[in-house]
Amino acid sequence: MSATTPAPEAVDLDAIQSVASGIHRAISTVIEGKDEVVSTAVTVLLAEGHLLMEDVPGVGKTMLAKALARAIDCDVSRVQFTPDLLPSDITGVSVFNQDTRAFEFRRGAIFANVVVGDEINRASPKTQSALLESMEERQVTVDGTTYPLPRPFLVMATQNPIEMEGTYPLPEAQRDRFMARLSMGYPSAASEKAMLLSHGGDNPLDALTPVTTAAEVQRQIEAIRGLHTADALRQYVVDLMHASRNHRQLRLGASPRAGLHLLRAARAHAALSGRDHVLPEDVQTMAVPVLAHRVLPTGEASLARHSTSDLVRDLLGRTSVPAGR
Template sequence: MTTQLQPSAPSQGDLDEVAQVAGALVEAMRSVIEGKDEVIDAAVTVLLAEGHLLIEDVPGVGKTMLAKTLARALDTSMRRIQFTPDLLPSDITGVSVFNQDDRQFEFRPGAVFANVVVGDEINRASPKAQSALLECMEEHRVTVDGTTYALPHPFIIMATQNPVEMEGTYPLPEAQRDRFMARVSVGYPDARAEMAMLDHHGSASPLEEVRPVTDAEGVAALIRTVRRVHASPAARQYVVDLAAATRTSSAVRLGASPRATLHLLRAARARAALRGRDHVLPDDVQALAQAVLSHRILLSSEAHVARQTPERVIADLVQRTRVPGGR
């Protein structure tokens, strides 16, 4: 019987590098996105936790701008996919084309072959086109005509959707929603941030002035540091207990999946590293619980009648779930 060795905790130098690069990334995004520090922090956290981000809000609040700003701040490949009802799966994953000169089929990569993929209005594509992302998001690869192709590393999908205008849309199936590590809402800016937006966006787009702060290899190094952040048995038990609470609550019809448990721990590791710690605290888990879990649960009919929201249910479960002791 072999004993699996735990990776060593990141050094202070590694954590300082995470803080330095992530800080520069956040500042670059703040120069475009006014007054939304929590949303920016969530995007950077998901990036370092190797997840995907779903940005859901009403039109005009900067969903696509947020995704494009993160992509511009990284010196990596970026593709944008405008999801429409006539979008084909091959437009996303790629297609094999017969080459007349070589008398052979050659693979032409689709739009998903990039480090950062911005999916605009993802719920406007048909379920057939949406399903093309399932393998990409979970396994970071694409299978076309029986051949599997690896996607670039790092790889993140930042998708937007409008929850208000439902005509001509196809709601994301639970299997796909579950593959998004977190869901955030941008929300309306406050008066001061909106005034600053008028000043900065009135004559030119600040997005054009954003300069990359790191490249793909730099992001990959930060991800390796995040993976080594220590999560004690008590911290891991707390994550499991929160997920289990969603499965036994009378307000929830469908609870969080085991994938949600894994995503919550990964995101907590990234949050800890961004704050200069080499270990996960319950505060990290609590701070991310709503963003990671709320879009994965389905409320019971009684909860709907009581006008509960997934966010409120998760907040109540966090309050009621005991924090295990010990580090």
Template sequence: MSASPGSVRPSGAGTPPPAPRVELERVHAVARAAEDAMCSVIEGKRMAVRTTLTVLLAGGHLLVEDVPGVGKTLLAKALARTVGSSVNRIQFTPDLLPSDVTGVSVFHQDTHRFEFRPGAIFANVVVADEINRASPKTQSALLEAMAEGQVSVDGETHGLPEPFLVLATQNPIEMEGTYPLPEAQRDRFTARVSMGYPDRQSELRMLAHHGAADPLADLAPVTTPEEVAGLIRAVSTVHASEALQRYIVDLVTATRESPRLHLGASPRAGLQLLRTARAHAALAGREHVLPDDVQALAVAVLAHRVVLGSDAELASLRAEKIIADLVAGVPVPR
């Protein structure tokens, strides 16, 4: 069932009326149960799981950048199974068409009317696998869906299910036959994470537990999509003081003034940093945002949005290191 995307998407910097304490307690309880459930099938990646849940509760989208075989698709499927939602996987290839993603209007001779047939984007969790293998035209089919929770086909607007999260994957190593994501596309992703290889003990447990069975088979939902939509609304009420909001603006401004960056973070980046900080605080069981919440997410939210300067590229610096240095240098509000 579709609903207006505005009913779930958090507002900007302004703080809505606070939710009852019991709602935020429910956010904390559901998130912890979901985290434990997902970690039961994704060995040794609790921080990646927590960031995924943070992005979900912030009403955002996630870019997972890593080599094949480390559990990117499993992460998305585990999330969908845990929250009892629908999931569609789209394998992005050079011949994938925008209509394959959004849907198409088909004319019926019997009724002499057009009927809309939804594309793969119509699900609560959409796995955009190897998103950088599709053409820029097909990649751009996701822009409206990710920004507004809707798609427009032949002049008609169709709302997407709620909650709605795009989890896109890409391989940073194999670049042949790929189309790098443009800045506008990367800016739509709330955060970027890397799964990384599991440690030795986690990999041994994975072989012992998942070698002969589907790890998702016994994963039971801990909540419903309808409740998740309510939790997203509750998260948007977590208090963020004016000093905290100024701190976020200072961080974003620092990226624009850094001589090591050719392009700094956009105003949208500041909004996403605030929303994820609220979700991070709610996951910790707090009704207010601390600078620690912002610092914990600054690299994941900002690093993929900036463009390195030529000197930084020559020095082989990574955006994550530059953002971490900027966070360390911006004064923290007291």
């Protein structure tokens, strides 16, 4: 009698949505009128990705990162990136202990569940590269010894796209490790008025208490991995990646890592939408935040003022959508 493959364990969508909605509500008490931005941030968290927030100063990038970190009862660290920041300040350093006559490893700021990196493009490329191993492999190697990072592990970095004095553009390899890029945008008039009221006195972050734990978030991350993904849906993601590499207005298309991140983000979006399977709509919803910061336009596209977000939407319009579940 041949062995049968066990049926996959059912995903507890209620538990996933309960965790996500709790985090969303907590952040929304601090960030006014940005439901879509907050939803994407929570989706990236549950997809086990990293988040890059790029926008002009003063629109709430750091506040969003702090609010998400505080909504989870976990280890949080903040790194203010400056030109004189050293890689060892992030990863840690081995120090000789006179008493034990041996080297001891002192952990850097990267050893936390949520790492808030403020103005990441102000650090030198050498310091930026210190994040590469930790973001991709969730570990740190110092002096030949590898140290695992806590789970879940999320890097939320902010950068200002306008100021160029004293900044170093993130290299493509670094940008590719961020699952998604968000732009906060200016608030509506009503939201800005509400913000003046709520932020005019006490800091609303002081009243924000954790709504879940790191262990619970990690459980839901692992559960989301079990969502049903049809072969046609995976082929759709591959088709989008190949279309980006052949687009006449893109000089750099999406990497294979981008496809993996897009599928993981689509799974998380499906779970937060109450479904135990991924639809093309989930891929399409997450395509712009996941792909737009990874692709590079040609000179002609830049002169024509075509943003990478516009080009990703063009890719979606040109790629055939699979039918059925």
